Amino acid sequence: RKEVEQDPGPFNVPEGATVAFNCTYSNSASQSFFWYRQDCRKEPKLLMSVYSSGNEDGRFTAQLNRASQYISLLIRDSKLSDSATYLCVVNIGGGNNRLAFGKGNQVVVIP
C-alpha cells in the first residue's frame, strides 16, 4: 500500500460549487498532516495544516479521521483561482520525520 494515496482526478467543478476529496495514508503512527497547493509548473505551497479537531480557513475546511486513516479537504464557493493541484502531505514519523506526498488532486474550476 502506498504511503499516501489520492485520486488524481481531474475534478471539474462549476464556479460557485463545493468540491471535496480525500487522501488516505498507510502509517497509523503519522502525527502531522498538511494540504499543499501546486499551480501548474510552480512549486508547492502550504495551504493549511490539518488538526485532529478539524480546521477551517475561509472557504477551505480540512478534517482528519484517524480511525479510517484519511484526511479530507473541502472547498466551498469555488473560484476560478482555486484551479490547481492539491497535494496531501503526511509526516510519516520514524527516525527522520519524513514528509510523504500524494500525487495530488487536480481541480479545474469551470466558469
Added chain:
Amino acid sequence: NAGVTQTPKFQVLKTGQSMTLQCAQDMNHNSMYWYRQDPGMGLRLIYYSASEGTTDKGEVPNGYNVSRLNKREFSLRLESAAPSQTSVYFCASSERIGMNTEAFFGQGTRLTVV
C-alpha cells in the same frame, strides 16, 4: 524575501554528463531537502539534511550525491546523468524536521537528460 533559491531553472544534459544543482535559503532554516517530481508519481525525497553537517538518504537516492555546504546551502550532484533522471527537481527547507513544520520550496529545476 528570496526564500529558497534554486539554480539553474532549466538544464539539458547528455547521458553521462555531470552537473550540480544549487540551492540556498535565507530563512535560517535547519533542515533542507531535495525532491524530484515526475508525472503521475508525486514528489519523492532524494536526500535531506536535518541540520548543518548531516545528510541522509531519502526514497530515491541512487545516482545522486549531496553536500550541505553550510546552513544556507544544499547542493545536489548528478555524477553521470541518465535519461531516467529527467525530472523536475525541487529544493525545500524547513525550520526543523518534525511535526507541523512548514516546508518552503524553491521554484524548481527542469532537467532533461538526452
